[in-house]
Amino acid sequence: MSNIKTFYDLINFANSQNKKIFEICQENEAYEMETSIENIRNKVFDNINVMKSAINEGIKTNEKSLSELSGTDCYKMQANISKASLLFSNVMNKAIVYALACCEQNATMGKIVACPTAGACGIIPGAIISISEELKIDKEIQINALITAGEIGRIIACKMALAGACMGCQGECGVASGMASGAIVEMLGGSNEQIINACALTLKNIMGLTCDPVAGLVEVPCVKRNAFLTIHSFTGANLAMANIKSFIPLDEIIDAMKEVGNLMSVTLKESSQGGLSTTKTALAKQAQLEKIWKNN
Numbered sequence: 001m002s003n004i005k006t007f008y009d010l011i012n013f014a015n016s017q018n019k020k021i022f023e024i025c026q027e028n029e030a031y032e033m034e035t036s037i038e039n040i041r042n043k044v045f046d047n048i049n050v051m052k053s054a055i056n057e058g059i060k061t062n063e064k065s066l067s068e069l070s071g072t073d074c075y076k077m078q079a080n081i082s083k084a085s086l087l088f089s090n091v092m093n094k095a096i097v098y099a100l101a102c103c104e105q106n107a108t109m110g111k112i113v114a115c116p117t118a119g120a121c122g123i124i125p126g127a128i129i130s131i132s133e134e135l136k137i138d139k140e141i142q143i144n145a146l147i148t149a150g151e152i153g154r155i156i157a158c159k160m161a162l163a164g165a166c167m168g169c170q171g172e173c174g175v176a177s178g179m180a181s182g183a184i185v186e187m188l189g190g191s192n193e194q195i196i197n198a199c200a201l202t203l204k205n206i207m208g209l210t211c212d213p214v215a216g217l218v219e220v221p222c223v224k225r226n227a228f229l230t231i232h233s234f235t236g237a238n239l240a241m242a243n244i245k246s247f248i249p250l251d252e253i254i255d256a257m258k259e260v261g262n263l264m265s266v267t268l269k270e271s272s273q274g275g276l277s278t279t280k281t282a283l284a285k286q287a288q289l290e291k292i293w294k295n296n
């Protein structure tokens with residue numbers, strides 16, 4: 001089972017065994033780690049609890065990060081969530097709050113789950129925790145969802161590096177959004193094909209996303225980007241649940257993403273030498289921070 005490196009093989013194997021993706025993954029993990037499936041599931045639930053703690057801490061605090069580039073947006077969003085002026089359903093606004101909460105925790109040295117990276121730590125918790133609360137989804141299904149997300153990330157990582165420095169932000173927040181869309185479909189009771197299709201639809205529509213953080217810090221645009229791409233994962237999941245299919249299969253989309261990442265200029269891959277990071281405002285902030293860092 002551990003030699004499954006494509007979504008085509010994953011679907012064929014899972015369907016031949018009449019199993020869901022999470023079942024194949026947890027069996028494989030238990031085998032590789034020489035432990036029981038129960039232990040694997042307990043570990044996954046530990047991670048869900050870390051996500052919940054990050055959210056709880058994040059929504060409680062209204063402190064700016066050291067750079068003052070982030071830290072107060074979750075609080076503002078939370079304060080406005082019940083106001084009629086906000087669009088979207090409660091679950092979507094909650095997802096935005098939770099994504100911001102995790103990322104602001106990351107920016108202020110709190111404990112988060114890197115999923116798949118620290119910069120993209122808000123998207124999967126934003127989706128899984130908000131939906132499980134609003135739809136009253138039990139612990140076991142939350143675990144199934146996070147395992148599904150993990151398996152999607154594992155297979156993508158077989159082909160390309162999940163790092164902004166290699167692939168741009170499509171390889172971090174983009175991949176997290178694809179993973180989250182699969183997790184949502186699993187929570188909604190979708191099929192293996194719908195899970196893979198949700199990921200395909202989601203990834204196809206973030207291709208080329210650059211990594212251009214202001215002053216090299218994982219704050220601007222990263223924190224708010226997590227909120228945006230959480231909602232992007234909802235769209236992918238809803239389309240897949242309506243049986244709308246991606247014309248391009250997921251494996252080919254990953255190949256194309258990798259090609260796009262390789263073609264992307266190094267100035268747009270976490271080097272802070274282009275894009276948003278070299279705007280007038282970003283450079284002024286960077287100069288201010290460099291002065292502070294020099295004097296400390």
Ligand code: SF4
Nearest residue numbers: 119164169172211222
């Ligand atoms: S912009 Fe770069 S640093 Fe920020 S989350 Fe995306 S990949 Fe990570």
